[in-house]
Amino acid sequence: MELTEFIIKAIVIAVIFGLTLLIAMYSTYGERKVAAFIQDRIGPNRAGPFGMLQPLADAGKMFFKEDFIPAQANKWLFIAGPALAMLTALMASAVIPFGHTLRYDGVEVAVQAVEANIGILYIFGVVSLGVYGIMVGGWASNNKFSLLGAIRAASQNISYEIAMGMAIVAILMMTGSLSLREIVDQQHSGNWNIWYQPLGFIIFITCAFAECNRTPFDLPECETELVGGYHTEYSSMKLGFYLFAEYINMFISSAVISALYFGGYNYPGMDWVYTQLTGAFGEVAGHNAATLIGTAVFFGKALFFVFFYMWVRWTLPRFRYDQLMNLGWKGLIPLAILNIIITGTGVLFLEPYFTALLK
Amino acid sequence: MNPTLSIFYFLSFLTVLSALMVVFSRSPIHSVLYLILTFFCLTGHYILLNAQFLAAVNIIVYAGAIMVLFLFVIMFLNMKKEDEEAKTNLTKIAAMIVAGTLFVILFGAYRKSIIGAYNPYEYNSQVGMVESLGAVLFRDYLLPFELASVLFLIAMTGAVMLGRREVGERHF
Numbered sequence: 001m002e003l004t005e006f007i008i009k010a011i012v013i014a015v016i017f018g019l020t021l022l023i024a025m026y027s028t029y030g031e032r033k034v035a036a037f038i039q040d041r042i043g044p045n046r047a048g049p050f051g052m053l054q055p056l057a058d059a060g061k062m063f064f065k066e067d068f069i070p071a072q073a074n075k076w077l078f079i080a081g082p083a084l085a086m087l088t089a090l091m092a093s094a095v096i097p098f099g100h101t102l103r104y105d106g107v108e109v110a111v112q113a114v115e116a117n118i119g120i121l122y123i124f125g126v127v128s129l130g131v132y133g134i135m136v137g138g139w140a141s142n143n144k145f146s147l148l149g150a151i152r153a154a155s156q157n158i159s160y161e162i163a164m165g166m167a168i169v170a171i172l173m174m175t176g177s178l179s180l181r182e183i184v185d186q187q188h189s190g191n192w193n194i195w196y197q198p199l200g201f202i203i204f205i206t207c208a209f210a211e212c213n214r215t216p217f218d219l220p221e222c223e224t225e226l227v228g229g230y231h232t233e234y235s236s237m238k239l240g241f242y243l244f245a246e247y248i249n250m251f252i253s254s255a256v257i258s259a260l261y262f263g264g265y266n267y268p269g270m271d272w273v274y275t276q277l278t279g280a281f282g283e284v285a286g287h288n289a290a291t292l293i294g295t296a297v298f299f300g301k302a303l304f305f306v307f308f309y310m311w312v313r314w315t316l317p318r319f320r321y322d323q324l325m326n327l328g329w330k331g332l333i334p335l336a337i338l339n340i341i342i343t344g345t346g347v348l349f350l351e352p353y354f355t356a357l358l359k
Numbered sequence: 360m361n362p363t364l365s366i367f368y369f370l371s372f373l374t375v376l377s378a379l380m381v382v383f384s385r386s387p388i389h390s391v392l393y394l395i396l397t398f399f400c401l402t403g404h405y406i407l408l409n410a411q412f413l414a415a416v417n418i419i420v421y422a423g424a425i426m427v428l429f430l431f432v433i434m435f436l437n438m439k440k441e442d443e444e445a446k447t448n449l450t451k452i453a454a455m456i457v458a459g460t461l462f463v464i465l466f467g468a469y470r471k472s473i474i475g476a477y478n479p480y481e482y483n484s485q486v487g488m489v490e491s492l493g494a495v496l497f498r499d500y501l502l503p504f505e506l507a508s509v510l511f512l513i514a515m516t517g518a519v520m521l522g523r524r525e526v527g528e529r530h531f
Contacts, residue, residue: 077388118489121415128423132395135427139388139434147434154431158424178412178489 008102008109016113019299020093024247025055027306031247034310062240070233074140081137082234082241088133089248092126095119096255097181099265099295103284111265111295112181119180120168123256127164127211130249131157134213134220137242138230149229152321153220156210159328160217164207166336167200170343171260184264189271192263196346199339201261203332208253210328212246215313219321254305255298262301265294367407374400387433391426398422410487 029044029051036043044051069078096119099111116122131154138150171193175183187193194201210217221229231242258264273293278286319327377400380393398421405414485491496504 077392116411118411118415121412121419125415125418125423128419128427131427132430135430135434136392139430151431151434154427158427161424 002107004105005107005109008104008107009113012102012109012111013113016093016098016111017090020090020248020251023251023299023303023306024244025059027247027250027310028058028243029055030306031310031313034307035314038311038314059240062237065236067236067238070142072142073233074142077136077140078233079238081133081140082238082245083133084136085130085133085245086241086248088126088130089245089252092123092249092252093255095122095180096252096259097184097264098255098298100291101287102291103287110181111291115181116179118178120172120178120183120260123180124161124165124168128157128161130211133242133245134230137234141230141233143233145227146230146232149220149226149232152226153213153230156213156217156219156324156328159325160207160210160332163203163328163332163336164211166333166340167197167204167207168260170197170200170336170339173340173343173347180259184259184266187263188266190263190266190268192261192266194261197261197339197343199335199342201257203336203339204260205257206327206332208257209309209312210324212249212253212309214246214250214309216316216319217324218318219324250306250309251302254309255302257305258298258301264301265291265298267294267297270294363407367404370400370403370407374404388430391429391433394429395422395426398426405487408487409484410492412489412492413487 032054033043033051035041044054047053047057069075094113095116097110097112097115101108101110103109134153135150138146138153141147171183172178174193174196175186177183177186183193213220220226221231223229226232231239234242270290270293274286274290277289277293280286281289374397377393377396381390381397384390384393398417402414402417402422405411405417483491
């Protein structure tokens, strides 16, 4: 790899990593503001202008609280739990294409950490590992409620992973590629997958809610039944890591949803903007400016879904556990299979018909 | 030594070490966690062989689904140290004989097996990619592939039938 390419890649990775953490940090602030707005309150407004420094204050508080490890707990696994949760949450952003390419000094570098030809499978694998952080932490706490919370989390994640995988299968049947960049590139100029896969999108977003343990599926930390769920025994920054990992997962899943169904960095009229920019600033600078606008659009879409997560959290009540399992196994999985069959029929029969009609 | 070779040796060392720890750990939970580590090392080997699809599927299926179920069941059983003494000498000797026989068979098969030579200059490095794997599965091995999927479906239906509540059986 050339040195220039390497330096640009390193900067891109560092910026994406930093932005993920920053967005996750300000999601906690956003969540409290959205909750306050929905419940007709003001929300945090003391630390800094509009309470903007509230996340920093919270982090400082987390660090200075007493770090307590229960006497009967398995010490190493107790520490490994939050570390695993954080690690798996941060790993997933590696293959997400945040933008088109940047040109500098004759080198073209994609705004993406790693371009893997199995990108979507990588994300699916990392998501399926996410449950270990919760399970290990819940078991190592040596507490009945923690263990029950961990077991609930595990069974919920396994159940909803199946429907999620099947929703992705329908997308893959249409695009014919496992690479996220190629899936995004195929949705150029308003040709978004949401128009072809509305049912798949609903299944996917429901499963994403369940995978992130967000309301209405936050059964693993249901405080009326389980005290605090899997993180009952945790305090200080270990608890902070668990909560923070949830917000990172929210952002990552929002980014995946916008890449799979809402065209990623594509937006209507992007070709016109590209010609205007290259005309005004020249070939290289115009290309880079267009890429940056695309990246901003991508982040805008992802942030909308983060807001959607919060909106749902403060609107819908929590499911009962048997309702959750019934929805997963008897509702979403048959729907996902139906979606695959419809997609298969469409790809086989309708697509040749319509392409013949258009010619 | 070239970097690929040193990574290979490091990964192999880690694989064997974690596989041994699966056997030697006293606590079943630790055994399961070491087994997960073993699967990760195997995934590393797949990536070294440029078989990215197999690597991802290994993580999703083994580390992500099957081992979660293992962990799940062991957490429910909540095995304690007292169970360790319950095993009689007869069980231990029988286990030793079975494991030893398996080792001898594997070692014999390994010694007899013929590893095909390959030409590094004409070797197609893209053979492990998902496109070539799909072409092989759906062109050359279509019937075995479909039969295996039917077998899985039957096993799944059978499991659901066995776990089903009988008529008149108590709920919870």
